[in-house]
Amino acid sequence: MATIPWLADVLRSAGVQVKEEGSWLTRMRPGDFNPIGVLWHHTAATSSATNPHPALNVCINGRSDLPGPLCQALVDYHGVFHIISAGRCNHAGTSGGSGPIPAGDGNTLMIGWEIDYNGVSQEMTAAQYNASIAATAAVLTRLGKDASYARGHRETSTSGKIDPSFIDLNVMRSDVAAKMSGGNAWSTIVDNTTAGRFTASANWGVSTYSSQRYGADYRYANPVLASDTAWYKVNIPATANYRVDAWWPAVSGYNSATPYVIxxxxxxxxxxxxxxxxxxxxxxxxxxxxxxxxxxRVGVSRWTSASGLVIADAIRVTRV
Structure with a gap:
């Protein structure tokens, strides 16, 4: 059975903050472990700044129905990687196959990060996301694999897993690829509350209705067949190709054809x-x-014939 005793050193060399948890080099499940990829999870526990890793003990010791360790590393609220195991863990179950990851024993095929957030009313923090991107890029480089070997549990699960919630896994892989190709790609986020970067007419209201919002609140307006665009101002550093991402809270009564103008x-x-x-x-x-x-550079228009409120929350622009 292979092990990955290099994990802590590889993560530290990538700038990731690491805490080695006890006898992690020898803590593992019996069976084969020959990983070719990295699998992202969330723990379903609610973390916070004052309780940054509530699921750590469970990830180390397991549950009554599933013996530990349950992952190679837990990522806490502040983005610290708690290294739990250098070997096989009970994190992935059976893989149904996803991208280049074949069907089979997921615990053999993949290294697992458990990102400590509840995934229902809480998304991962920016610190967790950024650390997980850096760690995934570093590990895949060490394994000699590309970013397509980074997957989410909901992509490989055969039992209906939803983790990790609240992230676009294709965007995640793009961010891992950018990290692997030479560091951080230029990226910026503009929220509807970013000072001097968002403008909208008085027709756009302010709401905190949905917990899926980015930041403190978001803007909404009724659809109308007229021009009344809410704009995000972006300082683009150089003429080039950029990926544009949007964040909105999803509600059944919102608009089915909201126009984003780039x-x-x-x-x-x-x-x-x-x-x-x-x-x-x-x-x-x-x-x-x-x-x-x-x-x-990016706007949300009210000009749509579809019913339901149009929403302007946040956008992200990343050079590719």
Whole structure:
């Protein structure tokens, strides 16, 4: 059975904060372990700044129905990687196959991160996400694999797992690929509350109704066949290709065809989004050529014939 005694050193070399938990080098389940990929999970426990790793003990020792260890590392609220095992763990179950990960014994095939958040009313923190991207990139580099070997448990599960909630796994893989190709890609987030970066008319109200919102609140407006766009201003550093992601809270009464307007080098492009579903996470609108300069680059328009409120919450722009 193979082990990965290099895990702590590889993560530290990638700038990830690491805490080695007890006898992690010898703590493992019996059976084969020859990993080719990394699998992301969430713990279903509610973490906080003052209780950053509530599921740590369970991940080390297991449950009455599932003996530990339950992952190679737990990622706490602050983005600290608690290293639990250098060998096989009970985290993945049976893999149904996803991308280059074949069907079979997931515990043999993949290294598992348990990211400590509840996944229902709580999404992962920025610190957890950024540390998990850096760690995944470093481990896949060590394994000689590309970013397609990073998967979420809901992609490989044969038993209906939903983890990790509130992230777009394709965006995650793009971020891992960017990290592997030379470090951090330029990226910026503009929320509806970002000072000097968001403008909307008085027709756009403010809401805290959905817990899937990004930040403190979001904006909403009734659809109308007229131009009344809420704009996000972005300072693009150089003319190049950029991926544009949007975040909205999904509610059944929201609009099924909300227009997002992207101001590209060749004019405005419009992408229609169903805001009744897919909320509480970054969703890609596509990749576009954007001109350098500080200007309104992404907007949410009210001009749609579909019923339901249109929502403007947050956008993210990443150079690719």
């Amino acid at each position: 101001a590209t080098t060749t004019g405005n492009r419009t992408v229609y989004v169903d805001q009744r579903t897919g909320g509480g996470q970054w969703r890609s609108l596509g990749t576009f050529a954007l001109p350098a300069g500080d200007a309104n």
